[in-house]
Amino acid sequence: MFAKTASSFGVNEVLLASVLGSVVFSVFACQPLVIVGVTGPITVFNYTVYDIITPRGTNYFAFMCWIGLYAHPAGKFPIHLQSTLMEAQMVNADALGFSHYERLQRGHVLTRQWANGEPAAYLSITVALLVLGAAYLCGVIGCSTLFQRYVRKFIEDYGTPLTIVFFTGFVHIGRMQGVKLETLPTSKAFFPTQDRGWFIHFWDIDVGDVFIAMPFAILLTILFYFDHNVSALIAQGTEFPLRKPAGFHWDILLLGLTTGVAGLLGIPFPNGLIPQAPFHTNSLCVTQQVTDESETGAEKGHTTRVIEHVVEQRVSNLAQGLLTLGTMSGPLLIVLHLIPQGVLAGLFFVMGVQALEGNGITLKMVYLAKDRSLTAASHPLSRVQRKAAVWYFVALELVGFGATFAITQTIAAIGFPVFILLLIPVRTFLLPKYFTRDELSILDAPTASPFTMESVGGNYGEEVDNLHGATSNNERPESSVRLGEDDSTERGEAAGELKLNDFHQRSSFRGESNGMGGDDYEQRLGSGRLSYRSRSRSAQA
Numbered sequence: 001m002f003a004k005t006a007s008s009f010g011v012n013e014v015l016l017a018s019v020l021g022s023v024v025f026s027v028f029a030c031q032p033l034v035i036v037g038v039t040g041p042i043t044v045f046n047y048t049v050y051d052i053i054t055p056r057g058t059n060y061f062a063f064m065c066w067i068g069l070y071a072h073p074a075g076k077f078p079i080h081l082q083s084t085l086m087e088a089q090m091v092n093a094d095a096l097g098f099s100h101y102e103r104l105q106r107g108h109v110l111t112r113q114w115a116n117g118e119p120a121a122y123l124s125i126t127v128a129l130l131v132l133g134a135a136y137l138c139g140v141i142g143c144s145t146l147f148q149r150y151v152r153k154f155i156e157d158y159g160t161p162l163t164i165v166f167f168t169g170f171v172h173i174g175r176m177q178g179v180k181l182e183t184l185p186t187s188k189a190f191f192p193t194q195d196r197g198w199f200i201h202f203w204d205i206d207v208g209d210v211f212i213a214m215p216f217a218i219l220l221t222i223l224f225y226f227d228h229n230v231s232a233l234i235a236q237g238t239e240f241p242l243r244k245p246a247g248f249h250w251d252i253l254l255l256g257l258t259t260g261v262a263g264l265l266g267i268p269f270p271n272g273l274i275p276q277a278p279f280h281t282n283s284l285c286v287t288q289q290v291t292d293e294s295e296t297g298a299e300k301g302h303t304t305r306v307i308e309h310v311v312e313q314r315v316s317n318l319a320q321g322l323l324t325l326g327t328m329s330g331p332l333l334i335v336l337h338l339i340p341q342g343v344l345a346g347l348f349f350v351m352g353v354q355a356l357e358g359n360g361i362t363l364k365m366v367y368l369a370k371d372r373s374l375t376a377a378s379h380p381l382s383r384v385q386r387k388a389a390v391w392y393f394v395a396l397e398l399v400g401f402g403a404t405f406a407i408t409q410t411i412a413a414i415g416f417p418v419f420i421l422l423l424i425p426v427r428t429f430l431l432p433k434y435f436t437r438d439e440l441s442i443l444d445a446p447t448a449s450p451f452t453m454e455s456v457g458g459n460y461g462e463e464v465d466n467l468h469g470a471t472s473n474n475e476r477p478e479s480s481v482r483l484g485e486d487d488s489t490e491r492g493e494a495a496g497e498l499k500l501n502d503f504h505q506r507s508s509f510r511g512e513s514n515g516m517g518g519d520d521y522e523q524r525l526g527s528g529r530l531s532y533r534s535r536s537r538s539a540q541a
Contacts (some may be wrong), residue, residue, distance in 0.1 A: 068263020
């Protein structure tokens with residue numbers, strides 16, 4: 001975005017946008033766990049608008065300000081529209097989530113390194129690949145059985161930032177010190193990248209351009225309804241036993257507020273981040289290691305680590321926002337300026353790979369590529385009677401992603417939210433004609449639980465009756481589970497005896513919230529909705 005907007009948006013603008021979103025949502029949002037910042041889709045939106053209007057001689061910042069001001073009230077009135085969009089977020093969540101391929105594409109910054117000669121280019125490529133390998137390995141170790149748990153947790157949580165630090169200094173070792181590398185461009189502390197003030201003169205624009213900004217604001221509103229809600233849904237997925245209800249309408253109103261303020265400040269419009277939002281929720285999960293003593297043979301005493309509850313609070317989001325504000329100071333900007341662009345490319349690769357790895361489309365394609373004789377009969381996708389249905393569904397999702405990604409490579413990239421929007425009638429009216437209800441319940445399971453979706457009328461096609469009292473889906477056979485005394489609990493939980501039935505009631509808010517039994521949970525896992533696993537948290541930093 002820095003290069004494609006002629007330095008209109010630099011490091012300070014992106015940092016301030018992240019601070020604005022973090023402070024507002026951590027303090028006022030119904031769901032403060034959602035991390036808000038500058039996303040890939042809004043980056044595409046910003047530089048596409050720049051390519052369209054700057055040849056006309058239009059003031060870019062004033063034009064973007066009017067887009068933000070038009071989009072600001074959009075968060076207040078289309079409540080019914082949002083409910084409709086939320087109902088059809090299922091196929092869209094996979095297609096939009098698969099667009100994290102765009103993160104891999106950000107590695108194109110490596111192509112700019114040829115300007116400094118072949119040594120700089122090849123060194124940048126090598127460093128990017130080394131960062132990818134090292135950071136990804138940290139995630140693998142975090143999910144393995146190697147070392148003690150506290151060692152694994154440290155590697156998992158801090159491996160990626162330490163990798164960035166190491167390779168920032170690595171390029172200065174030996175003969176590499178004489179190779180000139182492009183680094184992260186920074187500007188003066190707490191000042192915009194360009195020579196301007198923080199308040200935009202939105203009146204410094206032709207009247208005609210004020211009205212031209214309207215359709216751009218409509219596209220931005222559609223994009224935010226999808227992108228932010230998908231982030232919020234995944235951050236409140238059924239794998240997270242949340243106790244506090246969601247408030248999608250209020251949060252969208254806050255997003256409209258921050259959009260208007262961002263326009264006046266001349267910074268990118270912030271919204272919910274993927275994968276940072278689910279990473280944040282995952283990092284707040286309190287887990288326990290349980291042992292199922294009912295199993296027999298070699299599997300007896302099998303242990304697994306499960307989520308007991310989530311520490312739901314506002315402090316962590318606010319703290320990371322204030323710390324981000326500190327990075328706009330002079331000393332820390334100097335440190336940021338030392339990071340080679342090749343290292344940043346490797347970070348983009350890591351985030352893209354880890355996000356795609358857990359995406360529903362990817363998981364379905366992996367299932368289809370497996371040897372059927374070695375695929376467990378209990379795999380949720382094995383419940384689909386027509387195997388061709390899985391192929392057709394994946395093909396449809398790939399078409400949605402392909403259309404979205406293809407348009408982002410053209411001057412018409414600003415219209416890519418329309419392709420996402422078109423998936424709503426496809427899912428609502430077309431798919432039920434070719435897929436049975438049972439097939440869709442497995443292939444396109446809801447992203448969030450009925451408890452989370454209650455404020456918008458529940459999940460699409462599901463009845464929301466007796467939501468707070470139904471526990472039938474949580475019924476489980478009694479089975480003894482023992483919490484180990486060593487390497488078994490986090491945050492000081494005591495070891496002891498726990499019934500498997502009791503645990504499942506506790507992990508689903510004592511039977512009062514999500515209404516998901518074990519079969520439903522496994523179904524969501526197999527259909528790819530449990531997208532961001534713990535090993536992906538290494539990219540959070």
